[in-house]
Every structure is written in C-alpha cells, then in structure tokens.
Amino acid sequence: MIESEKEKMTATKQLERNIHAQNEHSSYCECIWCLEKDTQHIRTSDLAKREIEQEMAAMLMNLPLPITIKKEADLHNGEYIWQCLGTTGKAYSFVDATRQALQSIIQVSL
Secondary structure (H helix, E strand, C coil), X not given: CHHHHHHHHHHHHHHHHHHXXXXXXXXXXXXXXXXXXXXXXXXXXXXXXXXXXXXXXXXXXXXXXXXXXXXXXXXXXXXXXXXXXXXXXXXXXXXXXXXXXXXXXXXXXX
16 A cells, blocks of 8 residues: 555656646646746736826826825825815725725716
C-alpha cells in the first residue's frame, strides 16, 4: 500500500511538472509564476481604474456646473468626496459619488 501511494505521488508530481512545462497552469495553481502573474494583473487593473477615474473627474470638472470628486487621502478609507453647487457628499465608489452629485444637480434644478 505504501508503494502504491508513493507511485501515485510521483505520478502526480510528474503531471504537475508537465503542466508547468506546457505553461498551462490550472486555476488553483499557486506556483511563483502564477502568483506573480495574478499580482501583476491586479496592479494593471488598479492602474486602469485610477486612469478612468482621473479622466472622468476631469470631464466632470469641465461641465458648466462643475462636479469635483476626490478620493480621501486615508489609504484605509475608500471614500470619495464629491462637491457640486455648494453641496458635498461622500460615497464608497467613484460611480456612486458621480451618481449622487448628478442627482443633487437634478434636485436643485427642479
């Protein structure tokens, strides 16, 4: 029984090596290459999100009734502060902050 378990483990290790050699890692793989790739993907995603937020914030500031949205400096707090027509609010996402600011403009104009 011990010998068959050893053969099974050896076969499993060989299968893992073959998968890595083919560069076809499984979704549950935790090798250094896969973990590094996932980290790079997250960094790229965060960078893209920040760029979109910056472009949207610039566009909102250039409206006839400017809307200012800024992320709080506190790294542990993900709140966004928005300001428009003397009204200020907070939201936990850029999208929610934009929605709230636009709703405040609509309420004022009604």
